[in-house]
Amino acid sequence: MSAWRRLHVKVRRAHGLFTSRRVTEQYTWMYGPSTLGQNLSTGKPLRNDFFKELEAQLAAMRKKAADALPGSSWSPFDINPNLPPERADIVIIGGGVMGWSIAYWLKQKERVREGVKVIVVERDLTYSQASTVLSAGGIRQQFSLPENIHLSLASADFMRNINEHLGVLNEDPVDLQFNQSGYLFLASEEVAHIMEENYSTQRQVGAKVTLLSPTQLKEKFPWINTDGVALASYGLENEGWFDPWSLLNAFRRKAMSMGVIQCCGEVTDFKYTVSMMTSPGGDPVVYKRINSVKVQMPKGLEYQMVECAIVVNAAGAFSGKLAEMLGISSNPKDTIAGTPVPVEPRKRYIYVVHCPDGPGLDTPFLIDYSGMYFRREGLGGNYITGASPKEADEPDTSNLEVDHQFFEDSVWPRLAYRVPAFEKLKVTSAWAGFYDYNTFDQNGIIGDHPVINNMYFATGFSGHGLQQSPAAGRAVAELILDGNFKTLDMRGLGFRRIMAQEPILERNIL
C-alpha cells in the first residue's frame, strides 16, 4: 500500500503529467499557496472541502428524515451503544500507542478488506494515566541490545515517512514534530568502555552515532561542563523527540479508518478453558485458552463478554495485573505456568523548567551518567528534565502526584553541575507518568505466552516503548498473521528468557 502511495505522491509531484497542474491548483486554492508536493500545513483549510463535509451532511439529512417520519428509533437490541460487539477476532487490551500500533499493522497486513475483526479496549479515553501521552517522547538508537536498536531504527524510519503510512485520504496530514536533535550520552571513566562497546554494536546495526571526546564535546556544545566526562556518544540522525499524542492519534485515526473498532471499557475478567495435558517427559502441563473477555463499561455495571480468538496484552503499566486475572498466581512459583508477567508500574517525574539563558536550539537530549536527563521543549527557552530514582527510593505508584522535593534534591544539583546556565531556572510545571517497568530485565516482552495459548504480549518496555511502538506493533502483527517474525527477528524479546531466567540487560537504560 505504501508503494501505491509513493507512486501517487510522485504523480502529484511530477510536472508535465496529465494530472499534475490541476491537482496542485486544487490544493492551492483550498489550503493557500504552498510548495508542490505534499502539503504539510496543519492549519484549517481556507475554503470548504466538499467531500469531507459530505459525510456529515448526509448524516444530518438522515437524521432529519428520521425525525420527520413517524415512529421511534427504539430497538429492543441496542441496550447500550457503547458496548463492544459480541465477538471479534482479535481483542487488543490497552489503547495506548502500542495497542493502536498493533491494530494498525494488523489491518495493514490482512490482505483482503475486513480480513480480521479487531477491537481495541481502552478504559480511559482521556488517557489521563496512560504512559504514552505522559512520556518525554524521545527516540534513540543508542542501546546495547541489537534488538532494541533495530526496533528504534525501524520506528524512526516509519516516523520520518509517517504520512505515507498513516495518512488518511482527505484528512489533515500527520505532523509529529519530530525534532531530530539527537541524543547525547555522557559517560564517566568507569563506564566509558561500555559506551565504546555499545558504540560499535550500534554502528554495526546501522545507527548513525558518533563518539566525542571531552574537548570535542566542549567545542560542539560550549554550555556543557565536561568535568567527569570521559566520553560522549552523540546520535546524528533518527534520534531526537516527537509528540507522542500526535503519534497515538495518527495510529488511532488510521486504524479506525481501516475498520478497527474502539471500545471504551475495562477488562475485568476472562473466560478461559483449561486443558490438562502431559508432556512427553511425564510432567503435567496445564494449557489455558481464553474464550472470551469481559469488558465492563466505565461508571456502570453493564458488561459484555466479547468472544475472541486472540487477545493482545498491550496494557502497559497494568499488564501484570491483567495477566493475573488468568490465574497465573494460583500455580506454584517455580513452574512455567506459575511465572508471573513481570511488569509493574513505576512512577517517574518530568519537570518543565524555564531558563532564558539556557543552551540554544541545537540542544540534544542529554543523558548524564548520574541518571539525570534534559531536553529542549519548544522554542521559548523551556526544557524538560528529570532523573531516574534509585531502586531503594521508588516513589509510590498509587497516584500520579509530583514530588517537587525530588527535583530540589536529585535533579537540580546534577542539572546545574552539568550545565552551569541552569543554576538560574524556574520550574513552570511538572507531571508524573508510569513506566511499564519490566522488573526482570527492563526490556520489552514481545511474543506469545507459553501456557496461555492465545494471548500475545507487547509490554514491559520500561520507558522506551513509545519510540519502539511502530516496529513492535509490526512484529506482533507478523507473529499473529504470519506465524513468525518476517522483517525483524524479535525472538530474543520473547517469553522464553523469562521462563529460562536469562535476563537480557541493557547497559544504559534510563
Place this chain on the structure above:
Amino acid sequence: MLKILIPTLLLIPTSWLAKAKWLWPTTLLHSFIITLFSLAWLKNTTETNWSTLNPYMATDPLSSPLLTLTCCLLPLMILASQNHLAQDPLVRQRIYITLLVTLQLSLIMAFAATELTMFYVMFETSLIPTLILITRWGNQMERLNAGTYFLFYTLASSLPLLITLLAFQNKTGTLSLLIIQLLGPIPISPYVNIIWWTTSLLAFLVKMPLYGVHLWLPKAHVEAPIAGSMILAAVLLKLGGYGMMRLMLILSPLAKELCYPFIILALWGVLMTSSICLGQTDLKSLIAYSSVSHMGLVAAAILIQTPWGLTGALILMIAHGLTSSALFCLANTNYERTHTRTMILTRGSQMILPLMATWWLITCLANLALPPLPNLMGELIIISALLGWSWWTIIFTGAGALITATYSLYMYLMTQRGPVPNHMISMNPSHSREHLLLTLHLLPLLLLVFKPTTIWGSAY
C-alpha cells in the same frame, strides 16, 4: 409413508421425555433408524414412477433421493449440534431438537406432497423453524438481519406463487401432481402468461438461489448455527429446485422463450459468485457463496427442460447437499476450537489435526467436482445439456468450473497448509463424534459413485 412420518412426529415427545443424560444419544439413535427405513424409498417399483401412494403423499424417483437426503440429515444435525449446545440449559436443548424435528417433518411432507397446495403450505412451514434457529441460536448480532432477509425474501416471492396456484386450481380444477403431468398446455392470454410463468417460478428461483436474488443466502448461512447451516445448504436450497422441476410441467410451451434471461442470470451467477469466493475472508461465507455457484448451474439446467438437464440437476443437488453440509461441519470443527471464522487466523491445521485434514481434502475435492464422485457426474451432464442448448454457455460453465476448482483448493490450502500460528499449537484433539459426522457425510457420497441410478430421477 406413515412409517416414517409417525416416528419422526414422535421424536418430539422423545426429546421432551428423555432423561438429560440420554437425550442426545436417544434422539440420535432413533433418527438413524428412521434414516435406515427411509432408504426403502429409493427402490422404485412401479412403471408410473409413483410409489408408496396415499391420497396426499407419494414418492417418485425425483423426490425419493431428496426425501432420503432429508431423513439422512436429521441424525447428522443432531450429531453436529451436540457440542455447542452442551452448555445450554436442558429445556433449551429440548426445544432445539424439537425445532429440528419439526423442520424435518415439514420437509418430508413438502417433498412427498402430491397436491401442490400441500407442497406450498409445507414450503412456507419450513421457514418458521429455520428462522427460529437462525435468530435464536446464531452467534452474532447480524443474525437478526440475516433472519429478516431470509424470511422476507422467501415470503415476498412465494405470495405470488400462492395466487398462481389458486388461479391454476380455478382454471383446471386440480392441483394434484399426478394429474398435472398428464394435462396438455394451458390456454392463458398472451401477456398474462409471462406473469404466470414468473410468479410460478419466482419463489423457487429465490430459494435456489438465483444470482440476482441470492443476497439472503450468505447472510443466513453464516449467521446460522451449525445445524441451521447444514439443513439450509443441504435441503432447503433443493426445495427450490424440486419445486421448479414440478411446476415447469404446467408451464411447458411458455418455457422456451421466457427462460432465456433466467438462464443467462444463473450462468453469470455461477461465474460471479465463484469469483467472490476467491476474495472471501470468512470461511462460512466462502462455503455459502460456493453453494450459490453450484445452485446456479442447477437452476440453468432445470430451466432448459431437457431430460439430461433434469437428471444432471438432481444428481448435482444430492451431491452438493452432502458436500456442502460436510464443509459446514468442517468449518464448525474449526470454529469450536479457535472461536473465529476468519481463514487467515486458522491456518496450518494439517500439522495439528491430520485426520481432519483428510476429511478436508476429500470434501474440497468433492466440491471441485473430482471424478468419479457424483458432483462431477452432475456437473458434466449439466454442462453437456447446456452445450446442446447453446454453444456459448461453455464459456460460463467452463470458466465457472475452473474458478470452482481454484477456490476449493484455495480453501483447502488456506486452512490446512501454511505456517501454524502460535495460538493454535495446543488445540483440542478431534472428537470421534466429529469423525463419525464426516464419515456419515462422505460415505453416502462414495457409495453413490457405484450406483448413480438411485439419484437419476424420473427423466432418464
